[in-house]
Amino acid sequence: MHRSAPRLTRILACAAVPVMLVVAGCSSDSDSKGSGSDGGSSSSSEASSPGGEQSPAAVEPAKYAKLPQPCKALTSKTVEELVPKVKNKSGTAGTSNDTAARGSCSWNGLEDKGVKGSNYRWLDVSFQRFESESGVGSGEDRAKDAYEKEVAAVRATEKAKSVNTSPASGVGEEATAISYGLTKSGEDFKYATIVARTGNVVVTLGYNGTGFAGAKNPDPSQLMKEAVTAAKEATASVAKAN
Structure with missing residues (x-):
């Protein structure tokens, strides 16, 4: 006890x-x-x-760190072939508050054929680059999303007629060709637009034209063929810039 x-x-x-x-x-x-x-x-x-709290999962680094200079993304030869009598061979750069993320350039010209009328052409190219961000997604995934939205936006162009969409082979990693007609100031314009993606960059190339004073309107198939050629060059310029 x-x-x-x-x-x-x-x-x-x-x-x-x-x-x-x-x-x-x-x-x-x-x-x-x-x-x-x-x-x-x-x-x-x-x-x-x-x-x-769990730490955010790491995302894959963006493939491309910078963009090409938009007005140098196409060669002078290409510009002169697509835009006869181009006003400014150097192009007109669009405004951008972040040139590392977006940029654009355009060219236009009027070829006067006298009594046969005049041919007007407009060519433009734009670039959008996306960074990889933790909690948001990789640059490539963000670019894929932007690519799909851009295709949808072009297809939904206000008052566009006879819209036709098809794959654009050989342009970047994925690309879509969109053609349509649009009446402006009483004239019938033909449009060919290529939206492409390469890595974390979206490239949009637009090419359009019309015939004035009796000149024939551009052939839509030829317009698209030339737009695809230019889009391949613009898309390839992204890799060259990096």
Whole structure:
């Protein structure tokens, strides 16, 4: 009886304290060791994941870090072939507050054939580059999304007639050709637009024209053929710039 007195005293003392303290300080030696081990594991887990939040998954780095100069994305030869009597061979650059992410350039010209009328042509090219961002997505995935939206936007051009869409083979990693007609200022314009994606960059090339004063309108199939050729050159300029 005398040998069990200390043990009985300990049990009564533990019964008098709150439950949480009993678990922490009144268990057997083996329980205390187990608790210490569990406590260490819990602390380590909390330290590696503060607040229980998981760290964002890493995303693949963007393939291209910069864009080509838009007005140099097409050679002078290409511009002169597509835009006879071009006003400015160097092109007119579009405004951009972030040239590393977007840029554009355009050319236009009017070929006067006298009594046979005049041929007007307009050519433009634009670039959009997307960075990889944690929590948002890779540059390539973001470019794919932008590519699909751009195709849809061109197809939905207001008052466009006879819209036709088809794949544009050999242009970037994926490309779509969209042709349509549009009446402006009483004249019937023919349009050929190529929307392409290469890596994390979306390239849009537009080519259109009309005939004035009796000149024939451009043949839609020929207009598209020339637009595809120019789009291949513009898309290839992205890789060259990097």
